[in-house]
Amino acid sequence: MLTGVILVVTIGVRNPDAPAAPPSAQPALVIPEQRPQPGAEAPRAGLAAPVDRPKVSDQAELDAWAARVAGKTHVTARVLSAYGRAEMWMQSQKPTCHLAWATLAGIGRVEAERAAFDLTAIEANGRVAKPVVGPPLDGTPGVPAAHDTDGGRLDGDKAWDHAIGPMQFLPSTWKKYQQRANGDGGAPDPQNIDDAAFTAARFLCSGGDDLGTPAGWWRAILFYNQAVAYGQDVFSAADAYAEASVAP
Numbered sequence: 001m002l003t004g005v006i007l008v009v010t011i012g013v014r015n016p017d018a019p020a021a022p023p024s025a026q027p028a029l030v031i032p033e034q035r036p037q038p039g040a041e042a043p044r045a046g047l048a049a050p051v052d053r054p055k056v057s058d059q060a061e062l063d064a065w066a067a068r069v070a071g072k073t074h075v076t077a078r079v080l081s082a083y084g085r086a087e088m089w090m091q092s093q094k095p096t097c098h099l100a101w102a103t104l105a106g107i108g109r110v111e112a113e114r115a116a117f118d119l120t121a122i123e124a125n126g127r128v129a130k131p132v133v134g135p136p137l138d139g140t141p142g143v144p145a146a147h148d149t150d151g152g153r154l155d156g157d158k159a160w161d162h163a164i165g166p167m168q169f170l171p172s173t174w175k176k177y178q179q180r181a182n183g184d185g186g187a188p189d190p191q192n193i194d195d196a197a198f199t200a201a202r203f204l205c206s207g208g209d210d211l212g213t214p215a216g217w218w219r220a221i222l223f224y225n226q227a228v229a230y231g232q233d234v235f236s237a238a239d240a241y242a243e244a245s246v247a248p
Contacts, residue, residue: 001070029074029244031109034236038228043235045100046242049084052092062088072244075105078122082193083108085181087199097205098212100229102169102245104197106238110230111168119166126181126194134163137170146170154190165190177203182223200224 013092043171047069050061062081069084070077070189090099112119121129139145146161150171155162161171169177174190179202181194188195195246207223209216 010157027074029238029240031237034202034239035232036235038218038222038231039215042212042214043100043102043106043239044242045098045243046102046214049087049101052088054092058088069245070123072247073105073241075241076120076122078124078126079108079193080105082126082181082197085194086197087196089181090201090205091200094205094212096208098210098216099201099205100211100238100242102238102242103204103211103217103234104200105235105241106236107200107224108166108197109237110233111166114161115168117166122166122193126192127189128166128191128193131191132168133164134168136160136162150175166193167196169196169199169203173203174199 005076047065050058050065052058062084063077066077066080066084069075069080079103081128083104086104087099087101090097108119110147115132115134117128117130117132123129133155135143136157137146148158149161152158153216154164154171154174163170169190174188177199178188179195179198180186180188181192181198190196190199190201204211204224207220209219211217211220218231218246221234222228225231228240
């Protein structure tokens with residue numbers, strides 16, 4: 001979707017009492033298109049997130065890592081902290097999975113583009129500014145049919161399911177893999193980037209695959225979405241983010 005922007009500029013006129021304008025957001029990272037065949041290769045892992053220390057606060061280390069990677073990838077530090085936390089926790093919970101934050105970032109970018117929502121519109125508490133709900137999966141041409149599985153509780157529709165949240169889960173998938181990411185005992189929220197990223201990590205690692213290998217990465221991604229073109233889009237974004245994160 002293209003949005004026209006009209007800029008009104010007054011040259012040589014400045015109100016000294018006006019508040020300073022906020023800094024403009026960085027442009028999105030350019031993603032070179034790659035089209036590897038399933039199982040041929042896996043994307044790079046990128047700059048590893050800090051190691052999880054269950055008995056010690058690692059928030060400062062995570063924040064520093066997220067700020068560093070944000071400057072390289074142009075993904076916001078708040079969103080990166082969610083992806084990094086998910087990598088950290090999966091290192092502890094399922095170390096053989098070898099899930100990298102860059103794969104979650106790739107999924108997040110692709111889903112944001114498909115659902116036309118702004119990943120920068122994440123509040124400090126991790127919730128999206130406006131709930132993300134995809135179109136009904138009602139079996140119309142080109143759309144799979146998925147009858148309601150949650151009584152409309154998550155997507156507001158008691159007839160058909162919709163993909164929900166920034167990582168675009170079906171309600172039935174969310175129910176099976178959902179996990180609260182901050183350990184406060186609250187209910188997992190698909191519209192919270194922390195919970196969504198951690199749930200996506202659990203989903204990707206649920207098959208026992210090693211995502212550090214080409215075969216394992218592709219099995220997990222095609223489990224997330226069966227379309228090869230989707231996997232190639234995620235691969236392209238994940239690999240570009242990983243490369244940028246370790247650039248000089």
